[in-house]
Amino acid sequence: MMYLLNENAGDETLVLKGETHKYLVKVLRHGVGDKLQLRSKASIENLHLYEIVRIEGRSLTLQLLESQKNEVKPLKKLHIGWCVIESKSIEKMLPSLNEIGVDRISFIYCERSQKNFKLDFKRFERILEASMQQSGRTAMMELDTYKNLHQFITAFPDTKVFDFSDTILQGNSDFERVLIGCEGGFSKEEKAFLQAQDVFRLDTPMILRSESAVMAVASKILL
Numbered sequence: 001m002m003y004l005l006n007e008n009a010g011d012e013t014l015v016l017k018g019e020t021h022k023y024l025v026k027v028l029r030h031g032v033g034d035k036l037q038l039r040s041k042a043s044i045e046n047l048h049l050y051e052i053v054r055i056e057g058r059s060l061t062l063q064l065l066e067s068q069k070n071e072v073k074p075l076k077k078l079h080i081g082w083c084v085i086e087s088k089s090i091e092k093m094l095p096s097l098n099e100i101g102v103d104r105i106s107f108i109y110c111e112r113s114q115k116n117f118k119l120d121f122k123r124f125e126r127i128l129e130a131s132m133q134q135s136g137r138t139a140m141m142e143l144d145t146y147k148n149l150h151q152f153i154t155a156f157p158d159t160k161v162f163d164f165s166d167t168i169l170q171g172n173s174d175f176e177r178v179l180i181g182c183e184g185g186f187s188k189e190e191k192a193f194l195q196a197q198d199v200f201r202l203d204t205p206m207i208l209r210s211e212s213a214v215m216a217v218a219s220k221i222l223l
Helices: 018-027 087-100 121-135 149-155 188-196 210-222
Strands: 013-017 035-039 046-055 059-069 079-083 104-108 142-146 160-162 177-180
Touching (some): 018 059, 087 210, 104 149, 149 188
Antiparallel strands (some): 035 046
């Protein structure tokens, strides 16, 4: 864990209880004298270094040693338009997408998206916060939704499209916005609508699942 999120980070003295106490003491085996780094969501750009000065049965006390501005942001920005798939599959991919530096994900209800898939953004945010604490990232990934492809492309006409094409994505490709389809790909009508966009594929003969495609394309562009 690179840092711990706590709303009171920056205070001279902190007392941690409950699950945080259990995780630090029982799981990570921290003891008196160990140093911990904390941030608050309200001023996440500031990194606070604490020392554990006391451990009791249900709490541990921290003393602030120093504070400094220390931001950890992705070197590039990538905005993914992702046609909605099952929430469980999205949740599995969010930590990895967050760690490699995806800046924003717009979830789009495409024609082949199952409309009964409801997105739990509060749960997504909790997953992202856990990932940020593990990876050190301080820039929260943006999440939003669009009703359909037409609405998304109208808002972002520079979007590149991952689909079947003769154009292969090169390792030195550098663009900020990409569209990934759901399981089953784009419908005939959606393909017709997307003809005006730049379309590319990866250099593989295999058919990728939506979540595999998202990770592969994002990694190719960002890393």
